[in-house]
Amino acid sequence: MFQVNFIDVQAESAIFDGEGWDAVVVVTPDLGAIGIDEISLLAEHGAKVDKRVGNSPTLLFAPGLAGGRLIIAPVTQVADDYADVRVYGDVARVAIAIAKDAGAKRPLLYVVPSATPKFGFATEVAALACGQELWQTLELREATGLTPAFEAIGLLSLSADTSSADKSHLLNALEAGRVLARDLCGTEPERMSAKAFADYCLQSFKGSVIKTAVVEDRDILERDYPLLSAVARSSFAVGRHQPRVVKLEYLPEGEITRTFLFAGKGVVYDTGGADLKVGGAMAGMSRDKGGASAVAGLFKTLSMLKPKGIRVIAELGLVRNSIGSEAFVTDEIISSHAGARVRIGNTDAEGRLVLADLLSHLRIKAVTAVKPELFSVATLTGHVVRCYGNYPAAVENVVANATNCALTLQQQASQWGEPFEVSTLRREDFAKIREVSGAADILSSNNAPSSVTARGHQYPAAFLLKASGLFEHGVNAAIPLAYTHLDIAGSATEGDPLYGKPTASPLVGLYQYLINR
Template sequence: MTPINKQVNKAISAFQVPIIDVSSDEAIFEGEGEGWDAVVVVATSLADIKQDEISLLAAHASQIDKRVGKSATLLFAPGLAGGRLIISPVVDSENEYCDVRIFAKAAREGIAIAKAAGATKPLLVVPAVSDKRFANAEQVAALACGQELWQPLEAREANSLSPSLEAIGLLNTAIHSVLINAAEAGRVLARDLCGTEPERMSAIGFAQYCVDAFADSGLAVSVIDQVELLTTQYPLLSAVGRSSFGVERHHPRVVKLEYVGEGTICKTLFFAGKGVIYDTGGADIKVAGSMAGMSRDKGGAAAVAGLMKALSILKPKGIKVVAELGLVRNSIGSDAFVTDEIIASHAGVRVRIGNTDAEGRLVLADLLSHLRIQAQTSVNPQLFSVATLTGHVVRAYGGYPALVENSAAKRQDVAESLAEVGELWGEPFEVSRLRNEDFDKVADKNGAADVVSSNNGPSSITARGHQYPAAFLIKASGLGDTTLAFTHIDIAGSAVEGDPLYGKPTASPLVALLQFLKLSK
């Protein structure tokens, strides 16, 4: 494989804006500490601010500018770091339907003002609050700054961009910045992989970017690139990419990643990531402009890769994490797979193709089949698939990802536990229930095949359009013949923020999964 960029790992860490713990209030003053040049306060009210100097300035300013404490405002503050004080209020904190993301919103507004004002080393101040909903407000606010400051890989490469800030200080935090910086390193990788255009981040480019990003990480990394191995070991994935085999630069790849923590392994987690580099819809071609943005159909694989990056830095003990990323282009051409074909999965399940635009579940089924085999001899295994899978999940839940679990995972409260963690870390989920009707929906009614991949209509107008694909995955991967816990995560609504076609990738649900792994031992 030809290296695309041998400096990827360095580039990711160099572009990341580091978070630095700051223990002394003296850092808020001009000329003190590490040369901080702005103070950004993210608070639910001016009364929450503990530093007298900041509190007095803010209170005085609020008497002459009614915006202070109500909207993000830059104040001239002689004597404070850089002479800049930015008060970015957390709005609606008493609303019981709000969650910790209100701190993320305020932090992004504040750091954007600091950047626009010319600051390069702002100091972030997030006063603690007693409400348990906001227990992780400091971490969530700091991570939100990373989301705000990230710039696309194409722009960084084309314009030789450097990070917009040198560092962000986190004042008087009761936490340690190692976790935040590790999570953000993973999110930078995930955003790069998800958000970059389909030629720069082809399956080959995506795979090489991962190889470079995990150099010297301690993770086991391998790439399947031989056509014969792909077609025999990943037959459904290869069917999706069949038309792409005629174009060498579009050939599929499978990336395998493995993290093994020190000490006795108490739990093993397996992740299958959907990495459809570009989804034309295949023979069931996307029409009326709906092909735009389909280079982001690799968000699941990107998030899983980012999760593994964070693990490689944090090195939690006692867990093993195995991931397979299926990277393929759903191309149009004379050799494209078509609806009505019957193709045997890696698990030997005969799949009737219902719609070539329902390609992601085919990729995941083969990955899960390989992971299933490993899981059956592993310690306390749990399996997950992560994918931008359906339009229906966006129709049903908007920007929230869905968790759909099998009965074994439900007995272990996997979805409920993950949803609880996500709520506290600013990546909330909706929990969907898998039902018998979902399995009926994927049954091949004439018996020629064991299972049908989908109906022939858009998922967004199909009843239970994001739930029944989990039933297909269970059947086609062979998981239905086991007692293994499996949870499907559909991130079609959360992988990108704002503009669904060209908005900034979020790396969702990397942070929630990272915290879940820490708690799952």
């Protein structure tokens, strides 16, 4: 797998030439706080002759230090009330790119510790930012045989705390999950078709503790996933475009104290279906599988870290929303797996149809599970991007709200550089899915783009509750079930909205939530 290999380093002597490292990258909020005499002297001297030193990431000639290269990466925004830990990641990315361009193969990364609580995971965030910077697309790697830029990145810690020696194990597992998620999300629709996505998952989990299964038989899909199969109807005729449902399960050793269940939207390509995307709006729609990709990556991390006490189950719906003579159309009424009669309001609102059937299956498992919480993860709406830009949104049902699921996730994810926004589900959201003719139970969507629809990212959660049967498990039900919908349309990629680098969001935040809940 194409990824960074992090290695824990706790000896200050590692900064010197001859110790096996060939560059020293220092991420610091203050030149005076570095705490290593040799580096501090070089930084102070450099600042006297080059005003960039201490103001922007700068490469210094450093005789005697590893590789003769010292890169000082100042974090200049720590005093900003509205800055968060991502400022460490921002400068680390620039600095590691300088190290790569300078020819380093084994850089040593030292993040000067901060006493400010919101920067408590600065080293981890900086290291993961390096992984984000260094990842290259699967297509490029397969076409050119490209290998990772670095043999390893050393994580220098001068702390006497022995727990810091395990930091690389955690980060390598998180980054392995993020690489898998990026590969799945960012790869073009023929190389990462539904079948190829499923096969890539199976290969990635081969020999691991993750239990896997793939549903591909059309009769079974149409019986058990009728809404999903409607979306896929026009793609069944093309063998390589046929849909899949990937089932994943992580079971820990010992007692199970909590259960987490995930539905992941994996629309491997979205033409919009009969409500065809026009005017260039189809470009980038191979990235509409970011939710399923992030969930798959989460399981890669789980397979390596094997946390105790938690059982994690997922269903990934992998579908191509094709246009053709077999395509499903607006106005059709289709019964969901849970038995809700759904009138199709717009075939380009296909992701919620895929998720509804997955959630219905997970609902059945959750009823008998230990302390279950359900999630859907999806690049679902343009509205969430209009509302929150590059931030994902969490929309929870009243059961989840009662135990602060979304707020807890927001807190955990923000500490690790993946901040969330929390949206509230309201009665107006259920009014939007009312089917006025009486012929069906609910309407899947209105017929306008979500980006210009009031509450366009909130009301799909109301639909998912109704279509999946989860609405019947509210606070007054015999078996209440907590459910949170995560719309990651704004955070799944960075930079260019069509072809920017996938981020694997919200994998890191979700993992922290799982182990700390």
